[in-house]
Amino acid sequence: xSKGNIGVTSDNIFPVIKKFLYSDHEIFLRELIxxxxxxxQKLKTLSSVGEAKGDLGDLRVRVSIDKNKxxxxxxxxxxxxxxxxxxxxxxxxxxxxxxxxxxxxxxxAEAIIGHFGLGFYSAFMVADKVEIFSLSYKEDAKAVHWxxxxxxxxxxxxxxKAERGxxxxxxxxxxxxxxxxxxxxxxxxxxxxxxxxxxxxxxxxKEWKDGKQVELDEENIINDINPAWTKKPTELKDEDYDKFYxxxxxxxxxxxxxxxxxxxxxxxxLTGILYFPKIKSNLDVKRNKIQLxxxxxxxxxxxxxxxxxxxxxxxxxxxxPDIPLNVxxxxxxxxxxxxxxxxxxxxxxxxxxAEIYKNNKEDxxxxxxxxxxxxxxxxxxxxxxxxxxxxxxxxxxIADEYYTLSEYKDKIKETQTxxxxxxxxxxxxxxxxxxxxxxxxxQKGYDVLLMDxxxxxxIMSQAEQKAMSESEGGQxxxxxxxxxxxxxxxxxxxxxxxxxxxxxxxxxRKAFESILPTPEAKLRYTxxxxxxxxxxxxxxxxxxxxxxxxxxxxxxxxxxxxxxEMPDQYNLVLNTSHPLIQEMINKETSEQVEEKVEKKAEKExxxxxxxxxxxxxxxxxxxxxxxxxLIDIALLASGQLKGEALAKFVNRSVELL
Ligand code: ADP
Numbered sequence: 001x002s003k004g005n006i007g008v009t010s011d012n013i014f015p016v017i018k019k020f021l022y023s024d025h026e027i028f029l030r031e032l033i034x035x036x037x038x039x040x041q042k043l044k045t046l047s048s049v050g051e052a053k054g055d056l057g058d059l060r061v062r063v064s065i066d067k068n069k070x071x072x073x074x075x076x077x078x079x080x081x082x083x084x085x086x087x088x089x090x091x092x093x094x095x096x097x098x099x100x101x102x103x104x105x106x107x108x109a110e111a112i113i114g115h116f117g118l119g120f121y122s123a124f125m126v127a128d129k130v131e132i133f134s135l136s137y138k139e140d141a142k143a144v145h146w147x148x149x150x151x152x153x154x155x156x157x158x159x160x161k162a163e164r165g166x167x168x169x170x171x172x173x174x175x176x177x178x179x180x181x182x183x184x185x186x187x188x189x190x191x192x193x194x195x196x197x198x199x200x201x202x203x204x205x206k207e208w209k210d211g212k213q214v215e216l217d218e219e220n221i222i223n224d225i226n227p228a229w230t231k232k233p234t235e236l237k238d239e240d241y242d243k244f245y246x247x248x249x250x251x252x253x254x255x256x257x258x259x260x261x262x263x264x265x266x267x268x269x270l271t272g273i274l275y276f277p278k279i280k281s282n283l284d285v286k287r288n289k290i291q292l293x294x295x296x297x298x299x300x301x302x303x304x305x306x307x308x309x310x311x312x313x314x315x316x317x318x319x320x321p322d323i324p325l326n327v328x329x330x331x332x333x334x335x336x337x338x339x340x341x342x343x344x345x346x347x348x349x350x351x352x353x354a355e356i357y358k359n360n361k362e363d364x365x366x367x368x369x370x371x372x373x374x375x376x377x378x379x380x381x382x383x384x385x386x387x388x389x390x391x392x393x394x395x396x397x398i399a400d401e402y403y404t405l406s407e408y409k410d411k412i413k414e415t416q417t418x419x420x421x422x423x424x425x426x427x428x429x430x431x432x433x434x435x436x437x438x439x440x441x442x443q444k445g446y447d448v449l450l451m452d453x454x455x456x457x458x459i460m461s462q463a464e465q466k467a468m469s470e471s472e473g474g475q476x477x478x479x480x481x482x483x484x485x486x487x488x489x490x491x492x493x494x495x496x497x498x499x500x501x502x503x504x505x506x507x508x509r510k511a512f513e514s515i516l517p518t519p520e521a522k523l524r525y526t527x528x529x530x531x532x533x534x535x536x537x538x539x540x541x542x543x544x545x546x547x548x549x550x551x552x553x554x555x556x557x558x559x560x561x562x563x564x565e566m567p568d569q570y571n572l573v574l575n576t577s578h579p580l581i582q583e584m585i586n587k588e589t590s591e592q593v594e595e596k597v598e599k600k601a602e603k604e605x606x607x608x609x610x611x612x613x614x615x616x617x618x619x620x621x622x623x624x625x626x627x628x629x630l631i632d633i634a635l636l637a638s639g640q641l642k643g644e645a646l647a648k649f650v651n652r653s654v655e656l657l
Contacts, residue, residue, distance in 0.1 A: 031119035039078025077165035127170035272318035350388035356394035500641035
């Protein structure tokens, strides 16, 4: 028997490992099983080149627990280790500057563990004592028994072991009784080992029989050693991809919309399958995530920084040995391989979408509502993706027809180009609420888009900006259908003019203003006169596109709270082309009016109040009810008449009848 001190430069490594135990200690199981799998794979390779002789026999890696002895054992039939190898690989953790490194990363044990091959030592996070029993595949090898109880001292001696391979025995610390529970271990195995390339067995298969579980003879194999992503796309049918999807997410009932098989060898290695899921609610988005593997070993489902953010909403797996796993997130972001990987994934996803749009437009349109969010999110956050996505990102009009932006521009070019050569795109976010506005647009032969998605407002701004920076093609402007009179939204020639003087209009404006309902705190109405179409409503509301959009953006964007605080501004437009309004406008000149007021004041011997002046001057005496009614109609037409005001309107309407 030999004794010695573990070669990690000092006693430092154990405290660090123990410290790590307070965060992610469960990874010890992944580390030990990965070692067993590696040893098995090595043996297969050696055998294939004739260096390991004979039949390899049973190659399963087995995990077992012994509640009485409080041990957990991982056994493999891989290459095994000779005493020299144990000494070299386990006793002397060979890396230079270990002490320095350990000091530096005391708080980030994960970095140490992955980075410097301390995988095996992670066993000490949960065990007081760890033993190795190993028999090398080499001819005439002697079995070795190594034991260490968590301080840098170990013992090593010859032992008797019949089968080739390695058993790692963990004497679990009392603080971790959970690792003696079958359910816990099975859960961890399912999490980390589900797709390992060597069979992992844990206990026996169980079956329900007569209301209770009975053990079968067969071993309980945890993993699928040939998961779909490791195969060639040509070997797989659509059903196979769907089947794998459910293997990956057993709780997910819906079929994915489509899949993208990733496969690169150069300049980095990456395989995987991404799925566009059918999303029913935001909850689904959070529940299933893309899983990251390294040579079929599960690493994490936090793939931010590796996959572009908008694609983290997809489902599936990515497997790459070239992603540095145990480094900080900020480091990941600056890593060149990671940048390339992220760029590659973006390109693949965009190409696939473009391909479906080109070859199977109908199917693409059917899926559009489900994939829209990913695509719009991508367009807004990734220039490169945007450039590809403009060719398949769709806009829907109120007649349920879908167009790409350039198709749509062609469609409306003739009718909706204004006198300055700008293309005006009309949209609504609520076709019911904007019914009257939409009807007016239709009468003019205009088309209206339905833009009711969460990101649509940003998509519109982006499209406008892009059009502005493109030299040819001219500018485009999105305007919500209720943001002005239709004549003003798409100006064809100089605005139609009425024949009223500013003073005359001012009078009517004031009269309406004096009767406007006192608005709520964050609501403002401005009254304007416009010569809209004679058959448009006499009075209607519009809301400035720019202000409204800024406010909407402010609602979900930081640093824009200034706009968020602004009141909602509406224009109450008095349509001076409408007979009713024309009738209400005072036709008299201002001199005639002033004269009248003076006379009235003389007669009554008092200064007339503001209201009586307005009413007298502008012949609106007795018009209160009519003005109220008109204002309410405008409010009603844009969905703003509610509660008591609505009830009053209804009663007043009945009275008027
Ligand atoms: P890593 O696996 O990252 O190299 P580990 O500390 O987990 O670091 O293991 C160190 C070395 O010990 C391995 O590279 C391997 O040579 C050897 N080793 C560990 N476990 C086994 C095993 N089950 N069978 C054979 N060799 C093993």
